[in-house]
Amino acid sequence: MHRVYFIGAGPGDPELLTLQGARLLAGCRAVFAPTPYEVTFASFLEGKTVEIPFAFYFQELLDRIGELLAVGDVAFLVPGDLTFYSPFQALVDALGDRAAVIPGVGTANAASARLKKTLDLPGVCNRAIITSPRTLGDGEGAPTLRELAAPGVTLLIYMNNLPLPELVRQLRDGYGGNVPLVLAHRLGLPGEELIRGTLDDIVGKTGGRDYFNLGSPTRRPALTLVLVGETLEATVDGAWWDFRRKHIWEERDEG
Ligand SMILES: C[S@@+](CC[C@H](N)C(=O)[O-])C[C@H]1O[C@@H](n2cnc3c(N)ncnc32)[C@H](O)[C@@H]1O
Structure with a gap:
């Protein structure tokens, strides 16, 4: 067959x-x-x-x-x-x-590698949420990104269809402040761009360019993944490694 x-x-x-x-x-x-x-x-x-x-x-x-x-x-x-x-x-x-x-x-894997960042990090981020405002819907009572965004969350936003200033507004409400944000555009393709910023400055950093095809007559989603959260800029020392070494991996006398 x-x-x-x-x-x-x-x-x-x-x-x-x-x-x-x-x-x-x-x-x-x-x-x-x-x-x-x-x-x-x-x-x-x-x-x-x-x-x-x-x-x-x-x-x-x-x-x-x-x-x-x-x-x-x-x-x-x-x-x-x-x-x-x-x-x-x-x-x-x-x-x-x-x-x-x-x-x-997946795009999420490629973005993580390109950024050299794991998308959860103990003490910084305790959950990652994969979502899209396109599939959340826009009817009355539909959940919003505002409700998913919160301190400790890394958001991966696929197929964004919100104008960037509106997206940022919703995210700022949810996070309750400024957090890092990356636009990963055309990963692994000619014209790849990573625009790194924060909720406060990302709109200015795009220089008005439409990374989401919102001005296009077609309804085709752009090849842009939005990543948001503290883990995008966080760094860690070896304390967690040593904690695991001591409490999980150290040879113990099983008797
Ligand atoms: C229909 S979804 C496909 C996702 C795919 N199944 C995956 O696992 O990555 C299309 C969305 O994925 C993201 N995407 C797909 N390819 C991409 C790329 N090369 N660079 C950035 N984002 C991409 C964009 O958010 C785009 O709107």
Whole structure:
């Protein structure tokens, strides 16, 4: 039975494809690659049938997958991977046993690495929340970022659709003061930018540039991840390491 592999492709740089993803991709005759993956992964796609998944309505897409499966394995390059904010769940469900999901490097992982910061830190941050104002909704009674933001929280905000001054206003209400914020734009892609600032100065640092495509006639979310919280600027000494060494890892006389 031929299969459809939903391969976590990472944020865009093919160097972040896993070895398993690369091996399975090599064995597929047809690949659905959302823009810009058909460009950034071009060297992996030579000789294959390449299609853009969002050019199809759902049933058309299932029909097309059916045609392609008759002659070989099929791959979808999944931005980041399926874990968060992936539009491919309905396909995975419809394909049942024919679908296989391959993990990849999520945008959150790539951002953490780029910043060289763990996104929780004992004594600084005790929880991280992954969210998007787009999926929180904007109806009456819908929760707001204001309600999620709080001291001790690192927020990872995907697909932001709030104007930056409004986003900052909501976050300041929640945090109750100024905290570090980073706009991670086009991670792992040409034009990558990291704009580091705080709630107080980030609007000025963007120089009015629209990092969220809010002024664009299309409703397509921009490739910008917003990270907020004290952990982005915090540093630690070795005290926690030594605490763990002493209380968890030190050889003990079990008798
Ligand atoms: C539909 S979600 C896909 C998330 C993906 N499943 C993941 O695990 O990273 C799209 C959102 O992810 C973030 N994103 C995806 N790729 C990105 C990149 N290369 N750089 C920065 N943010 C990115 C942006 O917030 C964008 O609006």
